[in-house]
Amino acid sequence: MSEMVDRDDSQQLVERVEQAREPGGRLTIIGQGSKHFMGCEPQGESLDTTDHCGVIEYEPGDLVLTARSGTPLVQIEQLLAQQGQCLGFEPPRFALNGSAAGTLGGAIASGLSGPRRPWAGAARDFVLGMTMVNGEAQRLHFGGQLIKNVAGFDLPRLIAGSMGTFGLILDISIRVLPVRPAAVTLQHVLPASEALAKMIEWQRQPLPLSGLVYGQGVLSVRLSGTAEGVLSAREIIGGDELNDAASWWDGLRDQTGAWFAEPGAVRRISCAAAAELPEIGGEWVLDWGGAQRWYRGDAPLAMLEAYARKIDGQLSCFRGADRKKPIPLADPRLVEIHGQLKSAFDPHGVFDSGRLLVQPPLAAGLQSSFLSDPAAK
Structure with missing residues (x-):
């Protein structure tokens, strides 16, 4: 220490x-x-x-x-x-x-x-x-x-x-x-539409969820709670256990993981978890069970803004782009x-x-x- x-x-x-x-x-x-x-x-x-x-x-x-x-x-x-x-x-x-x-x-x-x-x-x-x-x-x-x-x-x-x-x-x-006494991370290889449907389904159940993210074709689910609760939820979630899960989640939390290490501007959309998926080329990561969406790609800013408006979300450039634009407030009326x-x-x-x-x-x-x-x- x-x-x-x-x-x-x-x-x-x-x-x-x-x-x-x-x-x-x-x-x-x-x-x-x-x-x-x-x-x-x-x-x-x-x-x-x-x-x-x-x-x-x-x-x-x-x-x-x-x-x-x-x-x-x-x-x-x-x-x-x-x-x-x-x-x-x-x-x-x-x-x-x-x-x-x-x-x-x-x-x-x-x-x-x-x-x-x-x-x-x-x-x-x-x-x-x-x-x-x-x-x-x-x-x-x-x-x-x-x-x-x-x-x-x-x-x-x-x-x-x-x-x-x-x-x-x-x-x-x-x-x-x-700190919860037990934790496990389970993963499924799924297309984006199925992954989002699973995330919404699991969030509607009394499961000890503490992390739910989809990216690069893999849905990752973190369960944290009592040993009995985690074991019971694991039977519902299924999937393969992720080794060294703590380091993996730290990489997501601190944005040191492989996806965030790639070059290019990273944009963020905050929206309802169940909002429809984008039909925009590029790389997407869906965090917070779908409520926080990270994007890296060449899509025009106007296209991303239109998508954010469509799903009643907020778009911002998180890092790596024009610094002449400040962080926007969630509602212009604010x-x-x-x-x-x-x-x-x-x-x-x-x-x-x-x-x-x-x-x-x-x-x-x-x-x-x-x-x-x-x-x-």
Whole structure:
């Protein structure tokens, strides 16, 4: 286990935000840089969180961990593993220099979740509370450290996935899960249509699913639960057992597997799991039981956009293409709401917002009444 460093750099970070309030000041938050490729090129001076690290509190019996935003995910997972626990949303640890990387703050700010997401929940579902710094260099406290006493506006879920556009996360309290005592991965060689039908059928049954993905002609099913439950489900699923399954799922989670290693832009469509399959040439991977679809190929962007609209999905370029286009919001109608929230949290435009969507005009005179509510602090 790598050494866990405990360092509180919050005062220095707050001072940096205060300095950036000067005209023309702009900051872009960065941890280990494992998600630098997402969205547009970051704008502004880098605000490094890696020196603000360490676990503040961990109560295995309560299934709650509180840590600073710059704490490496690898160290957190090593600590949890000693107690037979894990991060249930399986945050991706995109490799840097061949090693798994990423921080807790980056995992929550990006809102990314791994293969277990449809059955365990998304990153935002595990956040109980947090401390953040807004564009006024004010420390704001939301939520709590126990599931039963979280009160006030559920703003931590709003911050999850905001890509640092609303402010700087200082520390986060998250719910963790016990590692299931038994797990097995089974595989079937099937055409895409049959694979999707199987995925939908199995998701409608009370099976201990924790991963369901189809790619390169192979349907892979991960079962996690009690030994008896996994054995019973295995008889229903059938198929061949995958050896070294943990490494295989890590390759999918961290996008280090063979499919993601191929050259070319990778696009992502988020949609209903049962949405019809595309009739578009190229290579597809159906993750999350069909609800997350990865594409690599030469199809025109307009064709992919038309397909996404047809199935009421959201299309985005995940990596490897034009970085002039930011990460879109799921619904265009949310742009105005995002602009209002941006104005409330960051009225001076201190934090880089170009990565998530085109910079919205700041709403003049918007009153952030919800931030002054005592229950939200």
